[in-house]
Amino acid sequence: MIEREEMLRRVRDALKALPADERTVTLGRHRRPPAVLDPAARAELVDMFAERVKNDGAQVVRVSEARITEAVTEALTTHDANSVVAPEGLPLDWLTAWAEAAGHRVVADHPLGSTDTPDAVVTGCAGAVVDPATIVLDGGPGQGRASMLTPGCHICVVRAGQIEPALPDVLDRLDSRRPITWFRGPAAAPDDELIPVPAGQGPRHLVIVIVE
Secondary structure (H helix, E strand, O other), rough: OOOOOHHHHHHHHHHHHOHHHOOOOOOOOOOOOOOOHHHHHHHHHHHHHHHHHHOOOOOOEEEEEHHHHHHHHHHHHOOOOOEEOOOOOOOOHHEEEEEEEOOEEEEOOOOOOOOOOOOOEOOOOOOOEEEEEEEEEOOOOOOOOOOHHOOEEEEEEEEEEHHEEEHHHHOOOOOOOOOOOOEEEOOOOOOOOOOOOOOOOOOOHHHHHEEE
């Protein structure tokens, strides 16, 4: 059995050797079932993740399921967003309250859409990792394309059950048929090999909404 640290090292080395636009992960057919944590262990994991992404410059908001829309609306308002990318599959009710205000525009995540850079993007995620503090997208519903992760503000909704201790724990839930994107907070080390978004092209503001 390969130790967790050794597996993480191998993945990092493999990603570092690839060009930024080719950092995809191919998964095997046999996947481990997700680990079942008791409430206390899960709460500790979420606390650790929140603290580490804050250290990397992200803003963290912790809410219940019923308050996702409120948190997203508040984040968009705080960052003066007038146009927002909504990836296919994103729950529309997350943006309903914000979109009702005059001058606010929701932009579809489409490669043939407007060339104007929107003010913000709202996404879900495929998983999140405590060590290193990283969010993972695999282009699934509500996640969009890596090329649209360029607005000044990215609001990412992460469910507590999606947070895992280390990268190998998240790999098993990713869709290997899609390009996989790894990213951290704005203040994360620029030479971190898990970040495929070139420096200066990622969001200046990252707001992580943790749903508990």
